[in-house]
Amino acid sequence: MAASLVFRRWCSTTVAETVVPSKGTRWQRFLKSRVGVWCSGAFNDYKEACREIVVGAWERPVKASVYLSLLGGVLASFYTNPSEDSFQADLMDMASQLGLLSPWTRNGVSDGHVQKLSKLHSEGCLRYVSLGVASLTYRADYDLESSLYEARCSALTVPLRELSERLLDVGFAGRWWVLDTKMKDYDVNDEEFRNLPPALLDTVVPSPQVTEQNEQLHKDSWKHVIVLEEDVEEGKRVAEQIEEDGQGGTQSDAVGQTQQQTQT
Numbered sequence: 001m002a003a004s005l006v007f008r009r010w011c012s013t014t015v016a017e018t019v020v021p022s023k024g025t026r027w028q029r030f031l032k033s034r035v036g037v038w039c040s041g042a043f044n045d046y047k048e049a050c051r052e053i054v055v056g057a058w059e060r061p062v063k064a065s066v067y068l069s070l071l072g073g074v075l076a077s078f079y080t081n082p083s084e085d086s087f088q089a090d091l092m093d094m095a096s097q098l099g100l101l102s103p104w105t106r107n108g109v110s111d112g113h114v115q116k117l118s119k120l121h122s123e124g125c126l127r128y129v130s131l132g133v134a135s136l137t138y139r140a141d142y143d144l145e146s147s148l149y150e151a152r153c154s155a156l157t158v159p160l161r162e163l164s165e166r167l168l169d170v171g172f173a174g175r176w177w178v179l180d181t182k183m184k185d186y187d188v189n190d191e192e193f194r195n196l197p198p199a200l201l202d203t204v205v206p207s208p209q210v211t212e213q214n215e216q217l218h219k220d221s222w223k224h225v226i227v228l229e230e231d232v233e234e235g236k237r238v239a240e241q242i243e244e245d246g247q248g249g250t251q252s253d254a255v256g257q258t259q260q261q262t263q264t
Contacts, residue, residue, distance in 0.1 A: 001057055029122040041134075074133060076173075077134065077172065077173060078133050078135035079131055080173055080174040081130060081132065081133060081134060081171065081172075081174075082135055082171035082172075082174055082175065082176060083130075083135070084128040084135075086171075087128065087135075087137060087169070087171065087176055087179075088121070088177075089159075090176055090179055091114065091117055091118065091121065091179070094110075094114050094179065094183050095114050095118055097183075097186065098110065098111055098114055098186060101186075101187055104189060104192070105185065105187055105188075105189050106187070106189060107186045107187065107188055107189060107190070108189065108190070109182055110182050110183050110184075110185075110186035112184075113178075113179070113183075114182075114183075116145060117168065117179075120133060120139055120168075123143065123222055124142075124143030124145065124146075125139055125140045125141065125142065126139070126168075127139070127140045129262070133172075134170060134171060134172045135170070135171035135172075136167060136169070136170060136171070137167075137168045137169045137171070137176075138163060138167050138168055139166045139168055140158070140165040140166075141158070182218060
């Protein structure tokens with residue numbers, strides 16, 4: 001009862017005139033109450049703010065475009081922020097790709113980075129933190145479930161100035177940039193080409209277009225040869241021409257021999 005009485009007195013237009021019934025509909029009485037006046041004022045304030053935003057954007061379109069682009073970029077980064085599960089999935093995928101290769105053909109940088117992350121993950125020392133628009137993974141000294149005093153004491157935590165040294169990867173725009181960079185050319189072992197002579201080291205690597213063209217020519221060489229009727233007729237004509245030229249040559253040789261015999 002007391003709470004309902006306080007609520008009625010608070011929603012009324014005046015505190016003293018609680019006995020006198022107000023005139024008008026229920027909506028009009030609500031608009032004249034304290035809550036209605038407050039809602040009306042807030043609505044007018046927001047309406048004025050929106051009007052000023054529209055007018056300012058119309059007067060300064062370049063500035064408004066920059067602000068909208070920044071706001072859109074922040075929202076896109078927020079929705080595409082990679083999670084901890086995505087990092088673990090990418091790490092397992094990269095480790096599987098390296099496992100399919102021979103140790104002699106793996107890239108040393110890629111293999112070392114993936115092995116380091118896998119070891120930290122198995123030891124429970126791999127940490128993940130989300131910043132809203134980006135994510136970070138860093139190295140910790142102890143597992144979260146460790147009962148050691150050094151791991152539980154808050155006074156022995158890692159200071160923030162050492163975070164840059166412990167940082168392992170940065171997740172932004174739906175990808176982990178350090179892991180993708182380390183895995184570039186993961187199937188090319190640079191150590192194999194270190195002992196090559198300088199003449200071979202200076203050779204120009206063929207472009208992807210030339211490599212693709214050579215592969216296409218190699219595939220075409222395995223196709224069946226299709227002989228058209230025009231080619232068959234052309235071959236017959238060439239054979240007849242060669243045969244005629246051969247007969248003419250034998251007749252001229254015979255005439256020359258007879259002439260030499262008569263002269264002798």
